[in-house]
Amino acid sequence: MKFNDAVWGAAMLVFAGALLWYVQGFPNIPGQKVGPAALPGVLAVGIGVCGAILLVRGWRERAADDAAWIEWPQWLRSMPQVRAFSVLVAVNVLYLAAVNRLGFVIVGTIYLTALMAVLRVRIGRALLIGFVMTLLIHYAFYKLLKVPLPWGVLQPVAW
Amino acid sequence: MSSAWLQAFQLVLDPYNLLVMLGASVFGLFVGAVPGLTATMATALLVPVTFFMAPIPAIAAMVTATAMAIFSGDIPGCLLRMPGTPASAAYTDEAYAMTRKGLAEIALGAGLVFSAVGGLFGTAVLMVAAPTLAEFALKFSSFEYFWLVLMGLTCAVFISSDKPLKGLITLFLGLLIASIGLNNPAAYARFTFGNTDLLGGIGLVPLMIGAFAVSEIIRYVVDVAPEGLIVEGHIGNVFRGMWGLAVKYPIQILRGSVLGTIVGALPGAGADIAAWMSYAMSKKFSKEPEKFGTGHVEGIVESGSANNSALAGAWIPALVFGIPGDSITAIVIGVLYMKNMNPGPTLFTVNPQNIYAVYLLFIVANLIMIPLGFLCIKVAKRILRVPRDVLMPVILLFCVVGSFAINNTAFDIGVMLIAGLVAYLLETNGFPITPLILGVVLGGMLEENLVSSLIKSDGSLLAFFGRPIAATLGVMTFAIWLWPLGRKLLRR
Numbered sequence: 001m002k003f004n005d006a007v008w009g010a011a012m013l014v015f016a017g018a019l020l021w022y023v024q025g026f027p028n029i030p031g032q033k034v035g036p037a038a039l040p041g042v043l044a045v046g047i048g049v050c051g052a053i054l055l056v057r058g059w060r061e062r063a064a065d066d067a068a069w070i071e072w073p074q075w076l077r078s079m080p081q082v083r084a085f086s087v088l089v090a091v092n093v094l095y096l097a098a099v100n101r102l103g104f105v106i107v108g109t110i111y112l113t114a115l116m117a118v119l120r121v122r123i124g125r126a127l128l129i130g131f132v133m134t135l136l137i138h139y140a141f142y143k144l145l146k147v148p149l150p151w152g153v154l155q156p157v158a159w
Numbered sequence: 160m161s162s163a164w165l166q167a168f169q170l171v172l173d174p175y176n177l178l179v180m181l182g183a184s185v186f187g188l189f190v191g192a193v194p195g196l197t198a199t200m201a202t203a204l205l206v207p208v209t210f211f212m213a214p215i216p217a218i219a220a221m222v223t224a225t226a227m228a229i230f231s232g233d234i235p236g237c238l239l240r241m242p243g244t245p246a247s248a249a250y251t252d253e254a255y256a257m258t259r260k261g262l263a264e265i266a267l268g269a270g271l272v273f274s275a276v277g278g279l280f281g282t283a284v285l286m287v288a289a290p291t292l293a294e295f296a297l298k299f300s301s302f303e304y305f306w307l308v309l310m311g312l313t314c315a316v317f318i319s320s321d322k323p324l325k326g327l328i329t330l331f332l333g334l335l336i337a338s339i340g341l342n343n344p345a346a347y348a349r350f351t352f353g354n355t356d357l358l359g360g361i362g363l364v365p366l367m368i369g370a371f372a373v374s375e376i377i378r379y380v381v382d383v384a385p386e387g388l389i390v391e392g393h394i395g396n397v398f399r400g401m402w403g404l405a406v407k408y409p410i411q412i413l414r415g416s417v418l419g420t421i422v423g424a425l426p427g428a429g430a431d432i433a434a435w436m437s438y439a440m441s442k443k444f445s446k447e448p449e450k451f452g453t454g455h456v457e458g459i460v461e462s463g464s465a466n467n468s469a470l471a472g473a474w475i476p477a478l479v480f481g482i483p484g485d486s487i488t489a490i491v492i493g494v495l496y497m498k499n500m501n502p503g504p505t506l507f508t509v510n511p512q513n514i515y516a517v518y519l520l521f522i523v524a525n526l527i528m529i530p531l532g533f534l535c536i537k538v539a540k541r542i543l544r545v546p547r548d549v550l551m552p553v554i555l556l557f558c559v560v561g562s563f564a565i566n567n568t569a570f571d572i573g574v575m576l577i578a579g580l581v582a583y584l585l586e587t588n589g590f591p592i593t594p595l596i597l598g599v600v601l602g603g604m605l606e607e608n609l610v611s612s613l614i615k616s617d618g619s620l621l622a623f624f625g626r627p628i629a630a631t632l633g634v635m636t637f638a639i640w641l642w643p644l645g646r647k648l649l650r651r
Contacts, residue, residue, distance in 0.1 A: 001587065002588055003588060008588065019335075026347060026349065027345075027347060029345050032345075032610075032614065033618040034613050034618075035345055036343055036344075036345040038610075039334070039338055039343075039605075039606045039609070040335060040338050040349065043331045043335050043338075046327070047328060047331045047332070047335075050324055050327050050328045050331070053324060054324060054325075057324075073587070074383050078383050081380070081381045081382070084380045084381065085377070085380055088376075088377065088380050088555075092572075092576050095559060095572070096569055096573065104560075108556060111552070112552050112553065115551075115552035116548060116549055119548035119551065119552065120548055121546070121548050121549060129549055130552075133553050133556070137556060137557060141560050141564060145207075145208070145210075145564065147564040148567055149560065149563075
C-alpha cells in the first residue's frame, strides 16, 4: 500500500502534535533542567518539521503528476496473494490465542500446514512437512535450549 | 606471545566453538544463497539460538554466518540474475552476463576468492584501528560520546540513504521507540499506558526479527510473480585463473577493500552500499569502462572484496564505541550486552582475550570460506531447488518461537509481528529501515550522555564545545547536516 508523501506528511504532523501534547504531562525532575519530556519533545518537533516538509513536497509533486493519494498494491487484486496474506495474519493470531490451550505441537502443525497449503504446497505434503518441522523446532527449542514452549492439551503425554 | 592471545586461541580452537562455526557456515551459506533471505536476517535468526551460548561461540556464529552469506549471495546472482542478498545486487547483472558468455566459473571464483581477501583485509584494519581508537576513547567523557552518537545517527541518515528526509523521520521514530519504558535517566515510565510489558521497553531482538525477517516473508507471500529458481548447465573449477586475476587487478582489490572497510565503519552503511560504491568506482577508474555490464570481471573483483571487508569494518565502531557500523552489528551489539560484553574502550583493557578471539574468529571465518564456499557452489543447484513455499512458513514459525525464547512472553511475538508489518509498509513507501534500527539501538545512549553532560555543565550548551575532541566532533556533525544545503547553494 503506497500513500502519497503528502498523506504521510499530514499523518506525521498530527502524530507529532499529539506526542507534544502528551509529553507535557511528564513530571519535572526537581533541580534538573532536562526531565523525561525533553527528548520525546525534541523528537516530536523534529517529526513535525519533517512531516510539514513532506506534506508540502508531496502536495507539489501531486500537483505536477496527479498521482493517487493512496495507491493500492497490485497484489490486492490477485486472489492467491490476498488469501496468502490473510492466512499469514490468521495463523499468527491463532498462535497467540491458542498456543497455551492447545499446545505448541498442535498449533505449530496447523500454522505450518495452513501457510504452506496457501502457498501452493499440496495439502498432504504440507501436513507431513508441517508436522515434522514443528517437531524439529520443538526439539531444538524445548529440549536443547530449554525454552518453555507450552504443551497445552498434550500435557498428559509430554515427552 | 602474551597469555591473553593464548587464551584467545584456546577460546577459538575449542571443539565446541569450531562446531558452532561449521554449523553457522552451512546456515550462512544457505541463507545467503536463497534469494529473499539476507545476511541481516541470518543474524537476526541466530540471536535466539546464540542467547543460550557462551559469548565467544555466540559471536563466532554471527561472524561466520554473515561472512558466508555475503559471499553466497553471489551464487544466485550469477546463475539466475537474482541477488541472494542485497550486497550482491551491485554486480548481479555483470555476473549474469558472464554466465551467459560461459564464464560462470570465473564470476563465482572471483566472488569467492576476493570475498575472502576483502574479509581478511577488513580484519587486519579492525585489528590495528580498533585498539588504537579504544586507547583514544578511554579519555572520552559524556560530551564526546554524545557527539559520537549524534554523528553516527547523522551518518546513518545522510550517507546510507538517498532520501534523507524520510531517513530522518524513521530515525526519530526509532529514537522514540527507544524512549519507551523506565530506561531513562529519570526512571519515569514513558509511553507505557499502564502496560507492564512495556516497562522494560520494546525488546530489540523481536523488533529486529520482525523488521529484517518477517518483513521479507511478507514481501514473498504477496509477491504476484515469484520467479522459479531453475539452474541449467555445469559449473567447473572455480579456482582456475584466480591467481591471474589477482596479478592483473591488485589495485582494484586494494581499493575495493579499503573503500569497503571505510564504508562499513561508517554507521548505517554496510556491505550493500559498499558494493554499489566500489562497483561505480571500479568503472570510473577502469582502463576499459566500456566493457562493464557486458560480462567483465574487473568490477566483480573490486566490489566482491568491498562487501566482505565492510563486514569487518562495521565492527570497529561497534566494539570501540558501541555504535553499530551496519544493521548486522546493530544486532551484534544487542547480543554483546546480553553476554555482559558491553562494547566500549574498556572491553580492550579488561578482557583483551575476548577481543583477540573476535579477531581470530574473523580470520578463521574468512579462511574456511574458501573450501566451504567451493562446496556450496558445487551443491548450488540443489540449494536453489529447496522450495521457498515450504521454507518461508518454517522460517516464520522459527521467528515466532525465537522471539518468544528471549523473555518467554507472548508480548514479544506481538512486537515481532507488528514490527514486520510496519517495516514492510515503511519500505514500500520509501522509508529506509536502518535509521530506525540505529535509533532504537542508540536512543538510550544518546539521552544518557545528553542528560549527564547537561547536568555536568549546569545546563550550558557551550560546554558541548569546551573540550577539543568534543568540539571537533560537534563541528563535524554540523558539517554533515549542512552539507546537502551547502551543495544546493554551490550549484546555484
